[in-house]
Amino acid sequence: xxxxxxxxxxxxxxxxxxxxxxxxxxxxxxxxxxxxxxxxxxxxxxxxxxxxxxxxxxxxxxxxxxxxxxxxxxxxxxxxxxxxxxxxxxxxxxxxxxxxxxxxxx
Amino acid sequence: xxxxxxxxxxxxxxxxxxxxxxxxxxxxxxxxxxxxxxxxxxxxxxxxxxxxxxxxxxxxxxxxxxxxxxxxxxxxxxxxxxxxxxxxxxxxxxxxxxxxxxxxxxxxxxxxxxxxxxxxx
Numbered sequence: 728x729x730x731x732x733x734x735x736x737x738x739x740x741x742x743x744x745x746x747x748x749x750x751x752x753x754x755x756x757x758x759x760x761x762x763x764x765x766x767x768x769x770x771x772x773x774x775x776x777x778x779x780x781x782x783x784x785x786x787x788x789x790x791x792x793x794x795x796x797x798x799x800x801x802x803x804x805x806x807x808x809x810x811x812x813x814x815x816x817x818x819x820x821x822x823x824x825x826x827x828x829x830x831x832x833x
Numbered sequence: 834x835x836x837x838x839x840x841x842x843x844x845x846x847x848x849x850x851x852x853x854x855x856x857x858x859x860x861x862x863x864x865x866x867x868x869x870x871x872x873x874x875x876x877x878x879x880x881x882x883x884x885x886x887x888x889x890x891x892x893x894x895x896x897x898x899x900x901x902x903x904x905x906x907x908x909x910x911x912x913x914x915x916x917x918x919x920x921x922x923x924x925x926x927x928x929x930x931x932x933x934x935x936x937x938x939x940x941x942x943x944x945x946x947x948x949x950x951x952x953x954x
Contacts, residue, residue: 728895761940763878770928770944771870771878776935782942814878818938821892822880 729753729817733825739833742805748828750798750815759819762791762800765827766811774813775800802830835859835943837929842948849919849952855912855929855945863907866932866939869914871925872947879925882914883932883939897923919952926950 730753740746758778763771773782775791788803815825841853869881882903883892902915926949930941
């Protein structure tokens with residue numbers, strides 16, 4: 728099983744600032760990596776797939792990068808609605824998720 | 834509007850059974866892989882099962898193999914998850930999710946609101 732590890736567990740950032748979230752795979756997953764946003768009490772929402780392609784309707788302030796085992800989700804100029812939990816998912820071999828990073832208001 | 838709506842969750846004793854349903858609307862259900870993803874209280878997401886458009890292939894996470902079975906009825910735009918021999922560790926919100934087929938594997942682009950399954954004596 729490919730294990731996905733996200734860091735940090737919690738990230739405190741001020742509105743308007745940039746947030747950088749990390750996801751590491753226990754073995755190479757190529758570019759088969761997706762990011763999801765989950766607000767409290769809501770279902771997850773697909774943000775990024777293919778490591779760097781934004782899903783439909785996702786604002787340009789969300790960007791993904793990386794390949795192999797190291798991936799990054801960057802949110803530039805944080806808006807109030809961006810404070811949520813973010814999870815990465817590899818779909819290179821079966822499917823596994825990271826444990827999530829909680830992005831909170833500083 | 835593209836929508837998935839789960840139902841069938843509830844409280845069940847260890848060793849019991851439950852059948853979840855997911856109704857789809859707003860898209861051509863028969864054209865998509867469909868999936869179940871769960872989230873235990875306070876925990877991360879866990880993929881559970883996937884089923885191909887024509888039911889020719891099904892995949893399961895190891896922890897539910899032999900206990901859970903997913904199926905679909907394309908005429909009714911519905912997805913199902915039959916859960917047998919339930920364990921306390923199966924307690925979670927169960928989400929139905931549409932599969933977005935990529936070069937290698939599936940991302941999940943549409944999600945239902947989830948249905949809670951609690952396994953407890």
